[in-house]
Amino acid sequence: MKNLKESIALKVLCYLLIPIFFFILVISIAGAVVTAQYGNTNNDGTIQSFIETESFGEQYFDSIVTEVQYVENYISYINSIKNNKDSYYRYSQIEVDNYDKNVYYKAPDSYYNSMIYGYINYIIIDDQTGELYTNIKSKDYQKEIEEITNKKIYWKYENEAITTNIETINQDNAKYLAVSYSYFSMDNLQRFKVYTYLDKNAFNYSNYFALQRNIYNMFQKAPNAPTYLIPITSIGLIIMIVYLCLAIGHEKGKDKIELNRIDRLSYEILFTIVIFVVGMLISLVIASTESKVPQKILGSIFLLGYLGSYTCVAVLFVSTIKRIKAKEFWHTFLIYRIYQRIKKSIKYVFKKMTDKSSITKKIVILYILFLLISIFLISTLGSFLGFLCLIGFWFWVLYMLIQYGKKLNAIQQALKDIYDGNPDVHLDEEQLVGVLKRMAKYINDIAGGFTNAIEQSLKSERLKTELITNVSHDIKTPLTSIINYVDLLKKEDINNAKIEQYIAILDKKSQRLKKLIEDLVEASKVSSGNLKLNIENINIKELLNQAIGEFEDKFQKRNLKIDLDVPKEEIIIQADNRYMYRIVENLFSNITKYAMENTRVYIRLQKDSKKIELEIKNISATKLNISADELMQRFVRGDKSRYTEGSGLGLSIAESLTELQGGSFKISIDGDLFKVLLKWNIDG
Numbered sequence: 069m070k071n072l073k074e075s076i077a078l079k080v081l082c083y084l085l086i087p088i089f090f091f092i093l094v095i096s097i098a099g100a101v102v103t104a105q106y107g108n109t110n111n112d113g114t115i116q117s118f119i120e121t122e123s124f125g126e127q128y129f130d131s132i133v134t135e136v137q138y139v140e141n142y143i144s145y146i147n148s149i150k151n152n153k154d155s156y157y158r159y160s161q162i163e164v165d166n167y168d169k170n171v172y173y174k175a176p177d178s179y180y181n182s183m184i185y186g187y188i189n190y191i192i193i194d195d196q197t198g199e200l201y202t203n204i205k206s207k208d209y210q211k212e213i214e215e216i217t218n219k220k221i222y223w224k225y226e227n228e229a230i231t232t233n234i235e236t237i238n239q240d241n242a243k244y245l246a247v248s249y250s251y252f253s254m255d256n257l258q259r260f261k262v263y264t265y266l267d268k269n270a271f272n273y274s275n276y277f278a279l280q281r282n283i284y285n286m287f288q289k290a291p292n293a294p295t296y297l298i299p300i301t302s303i304g305l306i307i308m309i310v311y312l313c314l315a316i317g318h319e320k321g322k323d324k325i326e327l328n329r330i331d332r333l334s335y336e337i338l339f340t341i342v343i344f345v346v347g348m349l350i351s352l353v354i355a356s357t358e359s360k361v362p363q364k365i366l367g368s369i370f371l372l373g374y375l376g377s378y379t380c381v382a383v384l385f386v387s388t389i390k391r392i393k394a395k396e397f398w399h400t401f402l403i404y405r406i407y408q409r410i411k412k413s414i415k416y417v418f419k420k421m422t423d424k425s426s427i428t429k430k431i432v433i434l435y436i437l438f439l440l441i442s443i444f445l446i447s448t449l450g451s452f453l454g455f456l457c458l459i460g461f462w463f464w465v466l467y468m469l470i471q472y473g474k475k476l477n478a479i480q481q482a483l484k485d486i487y488d489g490n491p492d493v494h495l496d497e498e499q500l501v502g503v504l505k506r507m508a509k510y511i512n513d514i515a516g517g518f519t520n521a522i523e524q525s526l527k528s529e530r531l532k533t534e535l536i537t538n539v540s541h542d543i544k545t546p547l548t549s550i551i552n553y554v555d556l557l558k559k560e561d562i563n564n565a566k567i568e569q570y571i572a573i574l575d576k577k578s579q580r581l582k583k584l585i586e587d588l589v590e591a592s593k594v595s596s597g598n599l600k601l602n603i604e605n606i607n608i609k610e611l612l613n614q615a616i617g618e619f620e621d622k623f624q625k626r627n628l629k630i631d632l633d634v635p636k637e638e639i640i641i642q643a644d645n646r647y648m649y650r651i652v653e654n655l656f657s658n659i660t661k662y663a664m665e666n667t668r669v670y671i672r673l674q675k676d677s678k679k680i681e682l683e684i685k686n687i688s689a690t691k692l693n694i695s696a697d698e699l700m701q702r703f704v705r706g707d708k709s710r711y712t713e714g715s716g717l718g719l720s721i722a723e724s725l726t727e728l729q730g731g732s733f734k735i736s737i738d739g740d741l742f743k744v745l746l747k748w749n750i751d752g
Contacts, residue, residue, distance in 0.1 A: 073318040082308040093301040100294035118281040125236025193261040219265035226261040316389040325394040334402035349373040622660040634673040654718040664689040682746040
């Protein structure tokens with residue numbers, strides 16, 4: 069059962085079959101009604117055509133009755149307002165024909181007219197006045213009357229006799245059919261001659277006749293089909309809808325119902341959107357049936373409207389089921405959210421009102437007092453003194469609010485000073501009262517705490533620097549002796565290869581230790597800011613060329629090709645020449661240690677109106693399983709095995725020196741690509 073609920077294919081199949089089954093069910097019910105209403109066989113057992121059915125004749129006759137009744141009412145009305153031309157033209161859509169002032173043309177003026185009567189052409193002549201009423205535009209109405217009997221489907225009445233090829237409303241049948249109309253009888257026709265025929269396009273365009281004929285013809289040869297289709301499609305629809313109700317929201321790998329963006333949309337909004345879109349689609353279909361739209365085009369419009377409406381309703385149905393299952397149905401209503409917000413606000417106000425230290429409580433109380441006093445003073449405005457008291461009271465409240473605002477501004481400024489890094493802040497608590505006094509006390513305590521913390525931090529940094537400097541000095545003295553004695557040993561004539569190897573190792577390691585101590589001391593000085601910078605104009609392009617020349621041997625040793633991209637013009641930067649060179653030296657040294665052999669090193673220098681950028685890129689020899697932030701930390705190296713020489717301080721020193729000289733230092737790692745970007749903004 070769980071697999072069935074989670075089956076995507078089965079759900080999709082149900083979504084596809086439901087509109088098909090529903091359409092078949094509706095058509096089957098319509099077919100059953102039409103078949104029962106019209107019948108489908110003659111007395112001799114032959115199959116009837118649609119125009120041979122009694123229902124078609126009744127509808128045709130009803131259209132005739134309607135038009136005759138309309139003409140009668142029109143004549144009566146015109147007789148009552150002969151001298152009022154304005155009322156005359158406001159009566160429906162009757163207009164005088166341009167060719168004959170005795171002819172009146174009536175265009176279809178209603179949805180029902182468009183569906184049925186708009187396709188029945190008629191000419192009605194009043195024998196008493198000779199006036200002619202019609203919905204046919206013609207220059208020769210006599211010719212139209214003479215050709216009536218040549219039409220495929222016609223009905224005419226003259227001299228109290230009916231001539232027609234519609235057997236269901238011939239002379240005898242029409243007489244008895246008229247009896248069913250309580251407001252009409254054949255006597256109503258005595259003063260008129262009536263000529264009608266069905267438009268030849270009646271069954272080719274959208275209208276009531278065409279719709280019923282299509283349904284009738286569909287079940288003509290299988291009149292019992294609805295008997296089987298109605299229960300089958302009904303049961304199928306029930307099964308699929310029940311299954312979807314059980315399966316909607318269940319997905320593989322998920323234990324609970326998860327709502328998407330549509331499901332979290334306010335239910336009222338979603339419902340309104342669906343109703344609006346469905347209404348627009350239905351209106352489109354209805355408008356198409358009111359117009360002379362060809363059947364093929366009408367079918368496409370109907371399919372679009374039907375599938376569009378089904379999709380909208382399906383979205384609403386699925387979202388509703390998911391909300392109910394997730395127990396979020398009521399929670400997604402906009403009115404519920406508004407209720408919760410109001411409830412939360414009331415609880416908040418109540419909580420603050422019961423809190424003795426709450427400023428909200430005092431504001432509410434003061435506001436209520438303001439209202440009560442104002443109401444009292446307004447009630448006494450009958451006197452000029454009461455009016456002056458009210459104005460004076462309002463000005464006093466305004467003054468107190470301004471004073472309160474000044475105190476709040478002072479507190480705000482104190483907080484801003486602390487935020488900007490200035491802990492030397494003190495507010496006079498004696499000048500404040502209530503909540504503001506407590507706030508001032510807290511701010512003073514925070515400012516004092518910040519001052520103590522900064523002093524402790526500076527003291528700690530100073531002690532670290534002194535410790536590193538002293539320890540480095542203490543190590544440097546014996547290390548210098550070791551290096552000197554190693555130099556003396558190197559000068560001796562020693563004919564022992566092993567001893568010479570040992571001396572070489574001692575020389576290499578002592579030099580490395582010396583370099584490490586120097587880096588450590590320099591890193592300490594840089595981080596503490598104990599460096600004296602000699603700022604001057606430096607040609608950074610020349611500095612780069614100098615550094616590349618000094619590292620040429622090391623680059624060639626690892627077969628690293630330098631790809632230098634610098635502009636032709638000189639690029640001058642304000643910096644300390646020695647420390648600027650140290651930055652480049654550290655970066656190049658890093659490349660000679662960690663770059664992959666036989667690769668290129670890309671160095672790009674560029675300048676625009678706002679900044680100077682130096683970018684250096686190389687491919688790492690080993691996989692960089694480390695983030696850029698970690699690599700910038702002290703004593704961290706890209707070579708975690710520490711196979712290569714290095715202190716792990718080079719990048720950290722380069723970053724600190726760059727920032728001390730007003731620049732920014734950023735590294736990024738993309739796979740094995742290592743990139744460093746230095747940037748200096750140009751003032752002005």
